Amino acid sequence: MTIIQFIILGAAMFAVGLFGVLTRRNAVLVLASVEVMLAAVNINLVAFDTYLADPAHTGQVFALFVIALAAAEVGIGIAIVLMIFRNRHSADVDELDLMKY
Amino acid sequence: MSIGDWLTEAANWVFLILALVTFISAVMVVLSQNVVRAVLYLVLTLGGSAALFLLLGAEFVGWTVVLVYIGAVIILFLIGIMITKAPLTSTADLSQPISAKVPAALLSVLLFTVVAWAVYQSFGFDALIPFPDEATTTADLGLSIFTNWIIPFETVSFVLLAALVGGISLARRDPTVVEERR
Numbered sequence: 001m002t003i004i005q006f007i008i009l010g011a012a013m014f015a016v017g018l019f020g021v022l023t024r025r026n027a028v029l030v031l032a033s034v035e036v037m038l039a040a041v042n043i044n045l046v047a048f049d050t051y052l053a054d055p056a057h058t059g060q061v062f063a064l065f066v067i068a069l070a071a072a073e074v075g076i077g078i079a080i081v082l083m084i085f086r087n088r089h090s091a092d093v094d095e096l097d098l099m100k101y
Numbered sequence: 102m103s104i105g106d107w108l109t110e111a112a113n114w115v116f117l118i119l120a121l122v123t124f125i126s127a128v129m130v131v132l133s134q135n136v137v138r139a140v141l142y143l144v145l146t147l148g149g150s151a152a153l154f155l156l157l158g159a160e161f162v163g164w165t166v167v168l169v170y171i172g173a174v175i176i177l178f179l180i181g182i183m184i185t186k187a188p189l190t191s192t193a194d195l196s197q198p199i200s201a202k203v204p205a206a207l208l209s210v211l212l213f214t215v216v217a218w219a220v221y222q223s224f225g226f227d228a229l230i231p232f233p234d235e236a237t238t239t240a241d242l243g244l245s246i247f248t249n250w251i252i253p254f255e256t257v258s259f260v261l262l263a264a265l266v267g268g269i270s271l272a273r274r275d276p277t278v279v280e281e282r283r
Contacts, residue, residue: 001112001230002102006153007220009120013127013146015213020131022205023197028181029136032143035174036127039150042166050157051230056245057237063154063162064242067169068257072264074174078181079271091185094197 006047013040027081027091031074038070102226112232115156123149134195136187140178144171158233161242 013036020033042063049059085091107113126145133139147170154163196202246254 001110001116001232002107002224002226003228003230004220004224004226005113005116005120006157006230007224008217009124009153011213011216011220012124014216015209016124016127016131018212019202019205019209022208023202024131024195025197026136026185026187026195028178028185028187029130029139029195031181032130032140032178035143035170036130036146039127039147039166039170042162043150043153046154046157046159046162047230049159050233051228053231055241056249057242058245058249060159060162060237060242061245061250063159064165064246065253065257067162067165068261071169071174072261074177075264075268076271078177079268081181082184083271085185091187092194 003047003051006043010040010044010047013037013043025092025094027084027093028078030093031077031081034077035070035074038066042066102229107226112156116153119149119152119156123153132196134192136182136195137179139195140175140182143178144175147171147175155236157230158236160236161239 017033017035017037017040020036021030024030024033045059045063045066047059049057049063052059081091084096088095123146126142126149129142130139130146133142147166151163151166151171154160154166197205
């Protein structure tokens with residue numbers, strides 16, 4: 001196994017997730033695309049941890065931190081989406097232009 | 102390392118299959134015109150990444166992804182979909198029109214090209230990952246968290262507490278506001 005194959009996979013998934021964040025209109029699916037980006041980051045962290053053979057396993061510890069923060073982010077994100085849906089009767093991010101001008 | 106040498110290693114074939122599953126389902130998360138299917142493809146993406154972690158010897162992280170992501174986060178997504186009355190059948194208006202997709206695709210391809218080029222310049226094809234003889238034990242990870250990373254760990258616990266309180270206070274109805282009936 002080479003390190004570059006994991007980083008290329010991570011970079012490709014991150015780019016796909018970025019595309020999703022930019023083009024999805026449903027707010028729940030924007031959050032799902034963010035999850036794809038975070039999964040890509042995790043692949044990089046764990047691959048570098050195994051590559052460096054770090055006895056302290058720093059990469060894996062940070063992957064765990066990313067997982068915990070992603071869980072918190074989804075919890076808050078879904079709560080905000082529900083709040084927006086309750087007030088505006090839509091989860092479409094294009095209609096959220098109240099603070100735009 | 103030539104492509105022939107690369108293919109003689111059995112772990113690389115496992116990687117190839119897992120990487121294809123993970124990447125294609127990631128593309129489907131982004132492109133699927135059905136909300137529920139997009140989220141179920143997200144299960145496949147995260148399951149593939151968990152299997153890749155097992156391949157790299159990171160057992161605890163792999164199973165944590167299965168438990169936390171596939172067990173909890175996906176449920177949250179599905180509940181979010183059902184409550185926000187997203188159409189459960191295929192619809193075209195889940196994504197932006199093609200005029201917005203083209204610049205987004207160009208930006209994504211540009212990002213990938215820059216990262217891939219930079220990685221190739223720094224590592225090339227010869228930087229080998231030593232195949233892990235034994236998996237990382239949970240005891241090793243726990244020791245590292247509670248000696249080297251105790252302050253970040255406490256910070257993350259505080260963030261989780263804040264997210265818990267924030268989620269509850271956002272989602273419950275505010276009793277002081279008179280509900281606007283439609």
